[in-house]
Amino acid sequence: MCRTLLCALLLTAIAAAQSPKYKLGRPATPADTSAVDSFVSPGGKGLPPGRGSASEGRAIYERRCARCHGPDGKGKEEAALVGGQGTLATPKPLKTVGSYWPYATTLFDYIHRAMPFDNPGLLTRDQEYAVAALILHWNGIIGEHDVMDAATLAKVKMPNRDGFTADPRPDTGPTARKEARK
């Protein structure tokens, strides 16, 4: 009896939680969602169709990327994309895609959403995959002719994949967690 009543109450509560209370806003259509949803998960969910290799990426990199990131990705006006592996624990750490970024999907996602800086959205998906491949290749992570696409990119294991730890704070003073103490 009690159980039935509980079930009924629970169902009512769920039904209440499931229906909108204020009935404002309109249902989003697939077009609404696809217009803005370009998110790429670290496992590769959301990667668009397209393909490219480092060798195919050179020409577009020289035209659209080298001005800021240097002819070899080692930085110019903007941050270095290449190099720095082995420096993170030194007094002069160099944080690049190759030395620091934990996921290759982030590289594609950022190129796709924000590059080139003064004209994001200019590149085709193939060009975006190719430029991502070139930067990975320059960092010694993939071969010059390895094709990056929705299937292969997420499988790339970045050198610093395991280089990140959860927030242990507070790590100083009277409330410092034990695990954060040295």
Added chain:
Amino acid sequence: MRSTWKQRLAAIDRRGFLATAGLSAACSQKGEQAADEEPPSQLGAQVSAYGERSPYETAKRLVPDLKRPQIGSTTTPLADTEGILTPSSLHFERHHAGVPPIDPARHTLLIHGMVDRPTVFTLDELKRLPSVSRIHFIECSGNSGREWKAPGAGDVQRGFGLASCSEWTGVPVSLLLEEAGLRRDAKWVLAEGADACKLFRSLPLDKLLRDALVVYAQNGEAIRPSQGYPLRLLVPGFEGNTNVKWLRQLKVVDEPYMAKDETSKYTDLMPDGKARIFTFVMDAKSVITHPSGGRKLSGPGFHEIRGLAWSGRGRIETVEVSTDGGKRWKASMLQEPRLPMAFTRFRMAWEWDGQPVELMSRAIDETGYAQPSREDLAAARGLQSSYHYTGIKAWRITASGEVHSV
């Protein structure tokens, strides 16, 4: 020397305040008759549609020389603010791809992903929903970041100005997600802005359900374009970058998506080469804003020590002040109300004897967290972490009253 009424009026006129020739002419006639006396009351400036501050007030955000002025930050002149609110016009800026020009009639917020009813809200619809106003600070996690490399930010603005505090009005994220039918297996939310780089962050769902807001107003008016007009995500106590401006979508997901701004940036590199990720909360911090670096005390005698304290973990419980370089500490007076995750103003009466002295402040929040020294921070994290610097700041006052950074 006391300036005459005529001289002061002329000064205002030069600044273009009173452009009306008739009024100036009338005043100058009277001024010629009795230059050193207060004249009878005169009509002042005319009414105006949108207020301006006095031309005598010149506090500004510090705009650095940037190779690309669309990327970068400006800092709040905290030493020139009183109380706990930052004027919207002086709220610090940090843009990653410029300020987008957004027509509010065309801007919408899409809520989708792990929800039963993906929904599009117009701005008008969001404003019809039950609203709340709260006072919260926003602090860039890079605030005071240069202190890691070399301590000694010359003044409050340069060292602490990537923090500001406003009253924000909007809709709880929890309400919006419930309207859209939040699924129980959801864990994270991706919040994306409509700027050119479409900046996004992954945020833990439990925090957003607890106290985050989608805000459309700041200090009683629409959010300024540089603060996210027309919509901004407000995540109380979390690092500034998570308070996504020009908010256009919230996608509910089951894992963090490892955005560029939560992996390559805004992560804290430790001496062993590992980096801390998702270090969201801004720990307790304080700074004496008066007297402070770059200023000068007019002479020995009474001065009120004033400053600001804040914590991303809750309310400020105590702010201790030392006037002897950290040997002895005394609790300051805290201005009420002390709000969680908001600036708290502290004050202490002080007689300066004219001798060189070192002033410091130390905040303790309601969780018992005590603001550490730079040495404590360095011992725990090394000096390469770039972000989340909270070390105690000291100001040294010379016998001539000049205030310098220690």
